[in-house]
Amino acid sequence: MQELVTAKNISKTYGDLKVLKSISLTVQPKEILAIVGPSGAGKTTLLQILGTLENYDSAPAANLLLMGKSVGALKSKELAQFRNRHLGFIFQFHELLPEFSALENVCLPAWIGKKDTEATRKRAKSLLDLMGLKDRMQHKPTALSGGEQQRVAVARALMNAPELIFADEPSGNLDSENAAQLHELFFKIRKEVGCAFVIVTHNTELATMADRKITLVDGAIAS
Secondary structure (H helix, E strand, O other): OOOOEEEEEEEEEEOOEEEEEEEEEEEOOOOEEEEEOOOOOOHHHHHHHHOOOOOOOOOOOOEEEEOOEEHHHOOHHHHHHHHHHHEEEEOOOOOOOOOOOHHHHHHHHHHHOOOOHHHHHHHHHHHHHHOOOOOOOOOOHHHOOHHHHHHHHHHHHHOOOOOEEEEEOOOOOOOHHHHHHHHHHHHHHHHHHOOEEEEEOOOHHHHHHOOEEEEEEOOEEOO
């Protein structure tokens, strides 16, 4: 079975600061991988690089393959299309568009991908139903609770049926009850949809639930 992510000797430097130091890791289909470590360890930078939102330092030994494709070989437009089709993203602060309803926010990735409007709305409604938000579809983000907003963000990440979802502190802005519900939702999605997750988290319960955990310390994998 082909690995979803194969990262080899990934480093990242900002000026004189070495944020990541020769990171190598893999992610398997349907795996839930947690990335943990102290603040400033480079977790979010690593997540953004794996998700093609940031570039890694160019070096002969460095390479990043996603679904067998070399990220470095893709042109900007090709990379954007690849990201839209194969990857989903969940952020700590939801990043929902305030002027759009929950349904419209979920539709966005498909609209960007120029998919059929009717089919898009049908899938978005199905995903919001899966999230337990059947009666909240027409509400704008300001009319939703923090937990509801994050579930809208999860539905949006699933819109284009990605093989891999990147989540950056997805429960970091939620109370313990909503955080626990969100964590359980990830495993439900993995079972029902079959996608993999790479999750940066400070939440020890979520990290323990994951299939595998890696710890970053000072930009390097410690365990």
